Amino acid sequence: MKKVVILFLLVLTTKGHSQFAKNMFSKDPIINLENWQKQRVYFGYYLGFNSFDFKFDYKNPVQEDIQVKKTTGFNVGVVADLRLQEYINLRFEPGLYYTKRDLYFPGVGTSESDYLREVNSTYIHFPLLVKFSALRTGNIRPYLVGGMSTTLNLSSNSKSSDDNFEGKFRVKQWTAAYEVGFGIDFFTEYFIFSPSVRGMFGISDELIRDKPINGPSPWTDNIDSMKSRAILINFTFH
8 A cells, every 4th residue: 555655646746746736725726526516426436554453451450461563454445425415425435454463462371372363354344434524625625524334354263163272363253333534535627536544443342252161261361352443544536
């Protein structure tokens, strides 16, 4: 996704897009796509990247938290937008999200195979959001967005008969979250470019505990809940 951002910035430096920038930010810009907002329904797609984390709550106090090493993942998806009224839109943004997190369990064994668990996640993400747009100024229109989402984790290991005693970290297939964020619509001559930043906050516990037949689990027994949270950055094109 870094290559996408770099490519976009390079395109903006060309002569043609220098004229676009002049029209976009000048005092009296040419109004692009003036009637676009009057459409009842329109579509688009997005590319972006993410940073996922876990929030842990414990049954008993701990001296040292479980450590989460985050990486940068990527997002790709489509957008369906329904205009409810001039400043309010309902958006459905299904997409494919990939991310990876490493969990370090303090005090669990002495080898990496004991205290380290890699959590690779491939999500099919289903957010239903409400977009609150500000008054359009020239070719720029900022907005706020928020709503609920549900996610299917294709890499959950939820159906595995193995658990952490066999080195297998398991999470639930379906989770729920709420999302809030902001963005800006830039109206160009031919399309709308809309970068946005959102926070996603899990509301359901997604951990599958280890089986008690193997004895007390140093990995999951003291975890009361484990919920995903993330920062999502998307570049949307309509």
